[in-house]
Amino acid sequence: MLEGITILEFQDRFRTEDDCLDFIEKLRWPKGFRCPNCDHDFGYRLRTRKLIQCGVCRRQTSVTAGTIFHKSRTPLRHWFWMIFQIAQDKGGASSVRLAKQLGMFQSTVWNQLHKLRHAMQRRDEGISLAGFIELDEAVIGPHARKTGRQKEKQGGPRLKKLGKRSTSRKRRKTQTEVIVMVERENGSAGNIVMKVVYKTTRDGVQEAVEQLVDENRQTFKSDALQSHFVVRSLGHQLFAKPLSGSDLACEELPVVHRAISLLKRYLMGTYHTVSSRYLERYLSEFSFRWNRRDSERSLWLSMLRAACFALPMTYAELKL
Numbered sequence: 001m002l003e004g005i006t007i008l009e010f011q012d013r014f015r016t017e018d019d020c021l022d023f024i025e026k027l028r029w030p031k032g033f034r035c036p037n038c039d040h041d042f043g044y045r046l047r048t049r050k051l052i053q054c055g056v057c058r059r060q061t062s063v064t065a066g067t068i069f070h071k072s073r074t075p076l077r078h079w080f081w082m083i084f085q086i087a088q089d090k091g092g093a094s095s096v097r098l099a100k101q102l103g104m105f106q107s108t109v110w111n112q113l114h115k116l117r118h119a120m121q122r123r124d125e126g127i128s129l130a131g132f133i134e135l136d137e138a139v140i141g142p143h144a145r146k147t148g149r150q151k152e153k154q155g156g157p158r159l160k161k162l163g164k165r166s167t168s169r170k171r172r173k174t175q176t177e178v179i180v181m182v183e184r185e186n187g188s189a190g191n192i193v194m195k196v197v198y199k200t201t202r203d204g205v206q207e208a209v210e211q212l213v214d215e216n217r218q219t220f221k222s223d224a225l226q227s228h229f230v231v232r233s234l235g236h237q238l239f240a241k242p243l244s245g246s247d248l249a250c251e252e253l254p255v256v257h258r259a260i261s262l263l264k265r266y267l268m269g270t271y272h273t274v275s276s277r278y279l280e281r282y283l284s285e286f287s288f289r290w291n292r293r294d295s296e297r298s299l300w301l302s303m304l305r306a307a308c309f310a311l312p313m314t315y316a317e318l319k320l
Contacts, residue, residue: 003298010084020076021063027308068115070312078102087300091270114318119310121284130214132184134256135222137200141175176276179208182256189255192290194283202230
């Protein structure tokens with residue numbers, strides 16, 4: 001019944017902190033509380049604190065211990081509302097928008113959103129691709145090229161040359177390459193995995209394939225970039241074809257190009273600019289949503305489970 005819950009039903013269901021605590025308790029111990037100290041199945045809640053006390057050894061266990069909610073000063077109702085809002089829109093939700101809705105500081109909401117993305121990333125660590133896989137790269141970041149008319153206004157070939165050189169230097173700093181791999185099943189898309197790389201080299205592709213693809217023999221299809229041929233040395237099969245135009249690339253690699261297009265719309269439409277330092281976490285949110293697109297009505301439950309089974313992060317760990 002909670003899968004297709006509406007906003008009004010959600011607000012009625014989680015009106016108090018105790019409602020949220022009860023729900024977290026049921027997610028963590030679906031068959032009833034088990035004491036981590038003596039493994040006894042009898043315990044009772046201390047209503048004045050977020051603790052469950054064992055009826056045998058008297059050890060007190062925090063309901064939020066081992067979750068990203070642990071020791072958070074933000075009310076659980078705010079956490080739950082953020083998770084629900086993120087799940088309701090394919091583009092997610094920005095920290096600016098959520099801060100206005102909840103009356104919180106934007107920096108606080110930004111930190112909490114990154115903790116949620118960290119939880120999604122941990123939840124999908126066990127996913128590995130298999131079968132027929134499309135492989136390509138995406139370049140994420142602002143395009144710093146100047147148009148021909150803007151260059152002409154600078155005047156003279158010398159200024160034109162200097163502007164082009166400074167532009168390329170800026171582009172190298174602001175753009176990030178991402179290796180994208182998507183399963184292709186009867187013309188439809190399966191699971192997706194993404195990895196940020198400094199540059200698409202043989203070592204980068206090899207590391208991504210070893211981490212994110214099943215080690216048994218799989219079948220790859222790509223655009224014949226030289227670094228892609230490393231997958232053959234890993235025991236996989238590769239169909240590589242040079243693709244000169246965008247139309248041809250979309251025809252030969254339809255699934256991965258659709259994923260890259262949706263990724264760029266997601267980043268630009270909701271966040272406008274994303275730092276390369278934290279890009280991996282935004283990719284985790286996109287992949288988490290993509291891999292559960294068939295169960296969109298229960299997406300908020302999947303995000304809440306991920307938050308309940310991810311270890312808490314400190315502010316120092318968040319800024320790494």
